[in-house]
Amino acid sequence: MNEYVLQTNQLSKKFKGSVALDKVNLSIRKGSIYGFIGQNGAGKSTLMRIVTGLAFPSDGSIELFGASDERALTQARKRMGLIIESPSLFPHMTAAENLEANRLLRGIPGKDCVARMLEWVGLQGTGRKKVRNFSLGMKQRLGLAIALLGDPEFLILDEPTNGLDPMSVIEMRELLKQLNHERGITILISSHILSELHLLASHYGIIHHGKLLEQLTAQELNDKCQQYVYIKADNPDKAATVIQNEFRTADFEVMPDGAIKLYGHMEQPGKVSSTLFSAGLEIEQFMPMGEDLESYFMKRIGGAGHV
């Protein structure tokens, strides 16, 4: 049995004069939550659009649930749900009518799934209210309900938390976790809120200028995120000298505000603090810290920029 829900092979997409995707080889393991990270225009949406059949590759291929020829891919897309950029809704219809139109489109028998999905996303009380009068959070939840019609095995979510208030972001995260844990749904998700993605994803893919720079698991990311001890002492120069002499290391940075980042001594923070204290230094702040996904991403793409 294929352990991957999606695999792309040298997938490329060219627009007039620009390369949106450059020979991307991406693999999404069954049951994972794959956080897709990249700046605006990096190629995230283009890849998602190709996978969902909204755009066509210039070169390379995709394999979805083991299907790779066009006819089989179309069939495989029945096992998928999606929200691309914004939820696709009929503004003049109610939530139930939107679900009904999509139920008919997907050929799902029985109307009971409509009420079930409404209840599941907490929109059962919306009655005759038209979708155009919904808040953004309600629209996102309805979009998710539509994506979940027919019990998909694979969800593709492009910026599903865009424009949501903090409470709705948390709700969405919990819903997605629940779907992944309880139903085993594989999720491909892109988000600008990397801290949010960090709380959700089990795997990551970093894309930059159309190239997939790296794929790694959450564990690998944690291992790679450099850990350090953050030290703020009354005399930074003396503290730096003490560290250099006592621990025979140059692997530290003195920040402009005088704080010191000492790398590679995470296993003995007590020894570090007592050494500095014995040298007569007054320690104002002392804490073990690590890089987060955001700083790792910035480092990986080689500079500043917006995700």
Added chain:
Amino acid sequence: MYNLIRSELFKLRKDRSFRVLLLITAALSLVYPLLYYFDNKSSGDPQFTGAEFLIKFMASNGYVIKFGVAALAGFFIASEYATGVMKTIASSGNDRGRLFTAKLIGFSVGAMAVSLVFPIVSTTEVSLLSGFGHLPEGVDAFFIPRALGLTLLYTAGYAAIGALFTAVFTESGKTIGFSMIFFLMIDTILGGLGEYIPFFTTVYDYSIFKLMNDIGKPSIDGGDLPALLLVPLLTIVAAGLLGILVFRRKEIK
């Protein structure tokens, strides 16, 4: 395929622009005969009977069809690109050819409904005011079902062309504007081209654009009937296949 058609018909039933179009057409269909009614009443001219009105004004329904198809193409189909619904539809795991065919069927049903409003509402109103009367000498009894049947067939032909435009333009405004101009100007364009290149005269003579004027003819020669039936059918097939071809290759934004 059946579920796709059901989905399109469900959307049509709930579509606000379709309802508004039906209401406007019905309102105009009620007002139009009243203008003649009061005019004839004040001038003392004899009133139209329902049968006379239907024969005389059947040709005017062509404008309702052209306007109805253009508006519905823009609001019912092309707007799905703007709302993003087309993304869900295209990625639903259904073949794009089937999706377009179902859309064309749903759209044609809507356009057909609009096309029948004027002849039915107006004729009914005039009949209530002045009686239905008798069909004039030389008009066979088969006239009414034939005229209404051909109206439906030609509307479907126009709808196929309108659906093709939606696949090309994918924007409501562009679709409505282009369809409207195309349907209103095509007679003049083909007629003008025909003056220089006779081939275009033949094309125009055997196009739905010209033959639609024959729908309201009191009597049709047996020899003309095959062309009158085949031309809209071939238009539906040709425009439908072209639409499928375009839709299959379309990247949906």
